[in-house]
Amino acid sequence: MNQDYREMWKRLGLDLAAHDALLEVLGKGYQDIYLAQKDRPEGMGYFDFVMSEVHGLRIKELMDEKAAGKKVIGSFCVFVPEEIVRAADATLVGLCTGADFATEEVERVLPRNTCALIKSAFGFKLGKVCPYLESADMLVGENTCDGKKKSYETLAGLVPNLHIMDIPQMKSAEGKALLKAEYLRFKDAVEKLTGIAIDVARLKKGIEIANNKRKAIHRLAGLRQADPAPISGLDALLANQVFFYDDPGRFTDSVNKICDELEKRIEKGRGVFPKGTPRILLSGCPMAVPNWKLPWIIETSGAVIVGEESCVGERGTRNLTDDSGSTVEALMEAIVDRYFKVDCAIFTPNPDRLDHIVEMVTDYNADGVIHYGLQFCQPYLMESMPVEKALEEKNIPTLRIDTDYSMEDVGQLKTRIEAFIELIK
Amino acid sequence: MRCAGIDIGSRTIELVVLKDREIIETRQSDSGFDPMARAMELLQGVMHDHIMATGYGRHLFELSFEAPTVTEIKAYAVGARFLFPRVQTVLDIGGQDAKAISINERGRVAKFEMNDRCAAGTGKFLEIMAQTLGYSLDAFGAEALKAVNEMQISSMCTVFAESEVTSLVSRGEDRRDIALGLHRSVVRRALGMLKRVTVKEPILFAGGVARNPCMRHLLEEALGVPILAPENPQMVGALGAALMASEG
Numbered sequence: 001m002n003q004d005y006r007e008m009w010k011r012l013g014l015d016l017a018a019h020d021a022l023l024e025v026l027g028k029g030y031q032d033i034y035l036a037q038k039d040r041p042e043g044m045g046y047f048d049f050v051m052s053e054v055h056g057l058r059i060k061e062l063m064d065e066k067a068a069g070k071k072v073i074g075s076f077c078v079f080v081p082e083e084i085v086r087a088a089d090a091t092l093v094g095l096c097t098g099a100d101f102a103t104e105e106v107e108r109v110l111p112r113n114t115c116a117l118i119k120s121a122f123g124f125k126l127g128k129v130c131p132y133l134e135s136a137d138m139l140v141g142e143n144t145c146d147g148k149k150k151s152y153e154t155l156a157g158l159v160p161n162l163h164i165m166d167i168p169q170m171k172s173a174e175g176k177a178l179l180k181a182e183y184l185r186f187k188d189a190v191e192k193l194t195g196i197a198i199d200v201a202r203l204k205k206g207i208e209i210a211n212n213k214r215k216a217i218h219r220l221a222g223l224r225q226a227d228p229a230p231i232s233g234l235d236a237l238l239a240n241q242v243f244f245y246d247d248p249g250r251f252t253d254s255v256n257k258i259c260d261e262l263e264k265r266i267e268k269g270r271g272v273f274p275k276g277t278p279r280i281l282l283s284g285c286p287m288a289v290p291n292w293k294l295p296w297i298i299e300t301s302g303a304v305i306v307g308e309e310s311c312v313g314e315r316g317t318r319n320l321t322d323d324s325g326s327t328v329e330a331l332m333e334a335i336v337d338r339y340f341k342v343d344c345a346i347f348t349p350n351p352d353r354l355d356h357i358v359e360m361v362t363d364y365n366a367d368g369v370i371h372y373g374l375q376f377c378q379p380y381l382m383e384s385m386p387v388e389k390a391l392e393e394k395n396i397p398t399l400r401i402d403t404d405y406s407m408e409d410v411g412q413l414k415t416r417i418e419a420f421i422e423l424i425k
Numbered sequence: 426m427r428c429a430g431i432d433i434g435s436r437t438i439e440l441v442v443l444k445d446r447e448i449i450e451t452r453q454s455d456s457g458f459d460p461m462a463r464a465m466e467l468l469q470g471v472m473h474d475h476i477m478a479t480g481y482g483r484h485l486f487e488l489s490f491e492a493p494t495v496t497e498i499k500a501y502a503v504g505a506r507f508l509f510p511r512v513q514t515v516l517d518i519g520g521q522d523a524k525a526i527s528i529n530e531r532g533r534v535a536k537f538e539m540n541d542r543c544a545a546g547t548g549k550f551l552e553i554m555a556q557t558l559g560y561s562l563d564a565f566g567a568e569a570l571k572a573v574n575e576m577q578i579s580s581m582c583t584v585f586a587e588s589e590v591t592s593l594v595s596r597g598e599d600r601r602d603i604a605l606g607l608h609r610s611v612v613r614r615a616l617g618m619l620k621r622v623t624v625k626e627p628i629l630f631a632g633g634v635a636r637n638p639c640m641r642h643l644l645e646e647a648l649g650v651p652i653l654a655p656e657n658p659q660m661v662g663a664l665g666a667a668l669m670a671s672e673g
Contacts, residue, residue: 416539419498423534
């Protein structure tokens with residue numbers, strides 16, 4: 001390992017021994033799950049590089065940006081508007097929440113029956129192993145589910161600058177007004193942090209950066225409609241995960257390059273799995289790095305994932321922000337419009353999400369839906385039952401999986417998933 | 426043509442050999458601590474053209490013997506339909522899994538439910554409870570049927586239920602009454618699973634736990650209809666795998 005990185009990690013206050021252990025597990029997991037895949041697009045080499053440098057080069061880049069006076073803002077949710085962050089020349093990073101870490105420490109401050117995602121965020125903080133978290137000048141805690149909302153009260157005592165953002169729970173005029181007020185307050189906070197006044201030109205630039213990333217991801221998603229699928233669900237998920245912390249321009253270019261390659265594959269009828277492989281739409285809770293368990297089981301059981309109805313997926317990326325406004329007020333309104341469409345399960349009622357799942361099943365020609373509910377995630381687990389019922393009424397086979405980040409249930413999950421694939425074949 | 430099916434479960438391994446869809450041989454052994462060695466022993470001297478594996482050890486078997494595999498869920502559905510062609514619902518309770526399977530008119534799995542990581546409501550639960558009460562597994566069901574004053578067991582968790590049983594024993598309750606309550610708690614859990622896949626008659630009860638007369642009795646009582654019980658309920662999965670092997 002590069003010596004510069006170790007010094008950098010030390011300066012960030014990481015626990016080097018624990019961090020080494022984390023990188024080793026991460027590297028091994030990536031090797032076994034990602035590099036073991038056959039016939040991957042060559043362009044994925046970029047993501048292999050990103051993953052190998054996930055705590056190295058990318059952190060060094062952030063450090064260099066910080067040295068040049070730029071700010072880093074960390075987030076746990078797709079409701080934090082990237083447009084506003086980019087408008088102030090700051091960098092938005094999605095924080096690590098995809099692995100169990102320092103569980104004993106975490107359970108001293110959070111109840112055991114808290115979802116693995118929240119516990120993971122705390123584990124990375126308490127275990128001192130996340131350089132993104134440590135390099136952030138501001139963290140944003142959004143009031144989505146009760147678990148996150150209440151845990152931020154504890155997180156506030158662990159980090160220097162936690163900005164709490166309230167999020168509406170109903171798609172009403174009042175709800176939208178709340179989101180708008182909170183986004184304006186966030187804009188003020190970002191301006192204060194960076195010392196930059198966000199004007200029309202800056203906001204337009206911020207919107208363009210975020211939209212370009214989304215457009216690249218939309219293009220990638222569209223190519224997955226092909227049979228045979230030109231890219232595995234695991235690789236597409238990785239692109240959606242890296243979306244949250246890579247340099248946006250480089251990310252956009254790299255995804256577009258992969259798309260060029262996939263278009264050629266499709267022309268030649270080439271895929272990562274044979275034509276006719278059962279096609280799965282994954283729907284439910286977000287999967288942050290390195291939570292690859294379920295997609296890995298699915299794609300090693302004879303099916304291919306063709307879409308993710310998830311925050312780390314199409315729920316998070318699907319709409320563009322209208323950049324036609326000519327005042328800050330109008331552009332902020334457009335940003336609010338865009339994010340208010342996100343159909344997170346914290347909203348009640350939330351019929352748009354079901355419509356989107358059905359739409360994705362049709363668009364990506366999926367044979368069935370696997371609903372991923374993270375254990376103790378009340379909003380998505382609650383929704384999973386009516387979603388399953390509604391999909392089955394439409395003759396869309398659905399399997400509900402309720403799991404966490406541990407590997408103890410892999411055997412049982414494999415049996416259930418294989419049986420589901422036998423059923424839809 | 427001879428086709429074999431092997432069901433490598435958590436507690437037992439079953440082997441069924443078919444000749445032109447006629448059962449010509451069945452074998453069974455404990456899974457032990459080295460299921461592949463046991464499977465090899467079981468296959469000693471068995472002639473077959475094709476073999477298919479199911480059960481927990483199917484993937485290990487696939488690696489060792491280059492055999493195709495099928496999940497227990499499909500294997501039980503196929504085996505059940507062979508024995509009873511009109512079956513629409515299968516309840517399979519094995520050593521560490523419980524499954525409810527609904528089968529459509531074409532004989533295909535329409536929907537299934539399976540217990541997740543915990544062994545509550547499975548054969549393992551009954552096995553440990555029998556031990557706690559000092560019964561052999563074979564006698565457990567028959568003794569439970571002799572209960573006069575059934576005890577309510579509220580815990581589904583094996584560990585908690587064990588302490589519940591211990592406290593009932595120390596209170597001086599008749600162990601047969603406790604045994605009936607324990608069986609009832611497994612039935613309650615099975616019913617929950619059956620209801621999630623919708624129960625349609627005829628219903629077949631299979632897996633090792635189907636050998637237990639008290640379980641059969643309580644299930645029939647709760648469902649209000651007779652349930653089908655194959656002669657050897659543990660062979661249904663291996664039979665299904667053998668049938669699928671014969672279809673290539």
